[in-house]
């Protein structure tokens with residue numbers, strides 16, 4: 058694993074990305090966290106402490122990414138964790154929201170990789186976030202399910218194109234203590250708990266452990282790892 062080089066977490070201002078950033082800050086690594094608003098990203102970096110710094114970029118505006126990433130050098134690990142949450146049903150389709158989400162996860166993330174690959178050593182690694190909504194859809198998940206399915210193909214292609222740089226994807230299920238799901242309340246979480254064999258929902262720390270595995274295990278590339286407490290088994 059590259060002990061050298063910074064860890065870039067796109068979508069690192071909250072939720073799962075922020076916990077991955079915290080993991081590497083606590084290990085003394087240089088960490089770059091991004092969100093849409095540079096002020097917020099800098100504030101979050103200040104809270105994380107250590108050698109963290111924040112930058113602003115909008116993945117749904119891929120044309121601006123080269124400029125936004127200009128100050129990032131020597132990348133050891135790249136984590137692409139951003140999402141714009143939506144509840145987009147085909148019956149009342151929000152075209153603008155759909156276009157932003159597809160652009161963000163599939164085009165914006167790929168442009169970030171394009172920009173940063175020349176600043177990576179051969180032993181660097183990339184992790185993209187998909188999600189189990191691709192296989193277990195719910196009303197309103199149409200675009201989320203679609204882009205998370207797209208991540209599966211994207212990571213296969215990146216693993217071949219970027220070799221020997223490794224590239225993997227993680228697909229969490231319901232992460233019960235993430236900001237998005239914890240806000241839904243205990244009754245909702247209990248229903249999902251009853252759907253997984255372990256009767257315990259995935260935690261943010263479970264996801265961090267899996268991301269670290271994908272980033273650091275030198276024999277894993279092109280993997281789509283499900284971290285979902287066995288959600289689809291019953």
Ligand SMILES: NC(=O)c1ccc[n+]([C@@H]2O[C@H](COP(=O)([O-])OP(=O)(O)OC[C@H]3O[C@@H](n4cnc5c(N)ncnc54)[C@H](OP(=O)(O)O)[C@@H]3O)[C@@H](O)[C@H]2O)c1
Pocket residue numbers: 067068069070071072073074091092093094097098114115116117137138139140141142161186187188189190228229230231232233235236237238
């Ligand atoms: N939470 C779960 O249970 C779960 C389950 C399956 C998959 N996932 C996947 O895991 C990843 C992280 O999820 P999360 O729940 O931790 O997300 P989250 O709490 O909603 O955080 C999203 C992050 O993305 C950033 N972001 C939003 N729009 C952006 C844009 N247009 N350009 C750049 N950055 C943007 C946000 O930063 P600002 O707000 O500061 O801009 C924030 O840092 C996502 O890819 C999600 O699909 C999560």
